[in-house]
Amino acid sequence: MSELAAASGLPVATVKYYLREGLLPAGEATGATRARYGEEHVRRLRLVRALTEVAGLRLEAVRAVLAAVDDEDRSFHDAMGSVHHRLTGPGAEPSPGAVAQVAALVERRGWHLYEPNPHALALARALDALSGLDRPADDALLDDYADAAQAVAERDIAAVGREDRVAGAEHAVVGTLLLEPVLLLLRRMAQEDASARLG
């Protein structure tokens, strides 16, 4: 147990908590108070740690993500869809105008999406929030953002295509969730630079 904690960089108490919460499978018992843990336990702990500390997920969301990763009866595409859909919770009903704006964007891009699509609904809600603050996101902004988003998404999926199916589900999680903060941090850094040049 203490070796497991050291290998994952987590306190022993946290490892015990994850075991109790079922986020980490039990080790192979080798005595009344000892158990053997393997490389897959270390890897799972690193994944849980990265999802909480880097991607900022709450434990409930981590649990949903792990369930999708562990469900081996899924294609990679289904696993990714499941992970995505579990992460976007329900929210207020977006306005018809925002829903139509998102639908038009999807149509312009020629994207084929799961329907009903929770991301499209969440995006419509974000557009409503921006409009409510007198900063509506117009189609030109959405197109520019979609250009950037699609460029990285195509790259992400091409990288996954070379992996096998089972590795794919975890890769989908890592590639989707852990690269999200990477993209946002780079945007903030580039904004700082652009803003400094603006003066």
Add this chain to the structure above:
Amino acid sequence: MSELAAASGLPVATVKYYLREGLLPAGEATGATRARYGEEHVRRLRLVRALTEVAGLRLEAVRAVLAAVDDEDRSFHDAMGSVHHRLTGPGAEPSPGAVAQVAALVERRGWHLYEPNPHALALARALDALSGLDRPADDALLDDYADAAQAVAERDIAAVGREDRVAGAEHAVVGTLLLEPVLLLLRRMAQEDASARLG
């Protein structure tokens, strides 16, 4: 108070809570149990709601963002830097290798950043997490992500340049934080589409 709640789409109890917590300035008292609220109160409530519901910030982070927005003795660039820096909390010390990889990226891009830069440190921590899961982000990936991030960042800052300075601080918050979920949701949608085409 009930009109304020209706205009912002929040329950009365939430509006009262935000008032108690100092996230919303007090209204002008017009009697023992009545106060007058203006358009700026509605706008502030919408901002708080968007920061919590759309950008997913906790109240403590919302408070830090509002402090930066309300500090009028700042240039736009300073306000944005302050917002950014308050959002990236302290974390584990990243590995020297990851720090060097980020520094080399910043050098390649020719970015001028605040030093020490909390985003660069957070990015290095994210790279460590990816490496720990056997999915290291190589320089080619970072360059592609930085291309996409910089494209939207240049657009964001150009849009702000046309605003006046005081509006700029709030615009920085809205443009930085509320467009983050827009970018991530579009990436997830584009990933779904690319994954469907892959089969």
